[in-house]
Amino acid sequence: MDNKTVLIVDDEAAIRDMLRVALEMANFRCIEAKNAYEAQVSIVDDLPDLVLLDWMMPEVSGIELLRRWRRNPDTKKIPVIMLTAKAEEESLVKGLDAGADDYISKPFSPRELVARIKTIFRRVASEISDSPISIDEMIMDPSARSVTITGKPVSLGPTEYRLLEFFLMHQNRAFTREQLLNNVWGNNVYIDERTIDVHIRRLRKALEPFGYENYVQTVRGFGYRMAVPE
Amino acid sequence: MDNKTVLIVDDEAAIRDMLRVALEMANFRCIEAKNAYEAQVSIVDDLPDLVLLDWMMPEVSGIELLRRWRRNPDTKKIPVIMLTAKAEEESLVKGLDAGADDYISKPFSPRELVARIKTIFRRVASEISDSPISIDEMIMDPSARSVTITGKPVSLGPTEYRLLEFFLMHQNRAFTREQLLNNVWGNNVYIDERTIDVHIRRLRKALEPFGYENYVQTVRGFGYRMAVPE
DNA sequence: AGCTAATGTGACGTTCACGTGACACTATCT
DNA sequence: AGATAGTGTCACGTGAACGTCACATTAGCT
Incomplete structure (x- = not known):
């Protein structure tokens, strides 16, 4: 380095x-x-x-x-x-x-x-640079606001996109629901924490068809994490 | 200047x-x-x-x-x-x-x-500014201020032209309405951001007869993007 | 094995962002 | 001056996205 x-x-x-x-x-x-x-x-x-x-x-x-x-x-x-x-x-x-x-x-x-x-x-x-982030075959290009896997576009709602973006920027680190709320939704938010589970579900569902099944992991009693191999 | x-x-x-x-x-x-x-x-x-x-x-x-x-x-x-x-x-x-x-x-x-x-x-x-930009069959010739598709002229208003020009110069990049306002209209502008939607509509309408239907894409919750295949 | 708390999952009503056509106003041309 | 094209705003319609709930499933304990 x-x-x-x-x-x-x-x-x-x-x-x-x-x-x-x-x-x-x-x-x-x-x-x-x-x-x-x-x-x-x-x-x-x-x-x-x-x-x-x-x-x-x-x-x-x-x-x-x-x-x-x-x-x-x-x-x-x-x-x-x-x-x-x-x-x-x-x-x-x-x-x-x-x-x-x-x-x-x-x-x-x-x-x-x-x-x-x-x-x-x-x-x-x-x-700083908003250069594309890639793990395995997935490429997130923040400037294009697009996510592709093996070239094919992944369909994500705005919230799922931001969630994935956040996870990609903090790979292998677990977050509590509260932390996710603060960082993905914004600081002054009053929604039910369990709502996050639903968005996690939607994100998983969107990645699933591409074989990305165990990337968004749940950390029981704590929150969620995006795991990337090695 | x-x-x-x-x-x-x-x-x-x-x-x-x-x-x-x-x-x-x-x-x-x-x-x-x-x-x-x-x-x-x-x-x-x-x-x-x-x-x-x-x-x-x-x-x-x-x-x-x-x-x-x-x-x-x-x-x-x-x-x-x-x-x-x-x-x-x-x-x-x-x-x-x-x-x-x-x-x-x-x-x-x-x-x-x-x-x-x-x-x-x-x-x-x-x-730079005078060299024609082309994607697929579309050719924009800045020096002539004209756009043609398969040789046939595309009818565009001044604003639509500048909008298309901007998109062509930044293909596959998503822009917020604010960014479009700053770059296509000019920085000291006081118009409603939703007006952009209308111009997007007009641009799409102008390209549509030529089969250019999915080029100007909306990025929900964010803005717009001009996508060009691979 | 059985229990309990935590999470997964599908459905639903609501909200919100965007698409679209109409219209009035302005600038430009003849 | 009148005609015409261009532009910004509005109102309405539509579909996507969101948050919440009810119920199913699972993990981790005893």
């Missing part, structure tokens, strides 16, 4: 080292910060392209840092991946709501880490 | 102001963008006739933007003039390689700037 800088924020040197090795293998440039203060300095001075942020830190917690960054226009758009221990799963929700783009739980697989980082970079790039 | 729109991309407000003054003196219409994001939005929404692009910008650099534009058919042909500081002369080569049409170094002479812009417009005008 050319020219991308990743800021690693974690108080344990061992973890930082592991992350740095994995990232440098994948050709990312790394900066490290061992506490909130260093992180704050680095994010304004170095403007990294992405931040790996440990959740549990002494003094100032990760979520506090994250909130602060999201409030500042200069750092608002920098993607943040949270590092959490298995046991902290409940704080995940808070983290995602605070604006984290993804999370990795420790212990992590280096390969997975790099894959997720790349996904996020792809997403960020495509948010 | 009548009707030409110039997009100014620079993060410094002072520079933008100077450029705007110079350009408006010469009767260009100006749009401004203070970062890569705004520039990207503007170039797809407003489709300016020319871009003045600052080289040194935080986040996404000018060269990155330029490369992206050159890859997209819709923006590929929009001429770009780079703004560079004296000290950055070496990056000139890269910029010209990436597809910049010209460059101006800061501090610039307003007179020189306008002169170069006019030169580029003259060149582009002779290169």
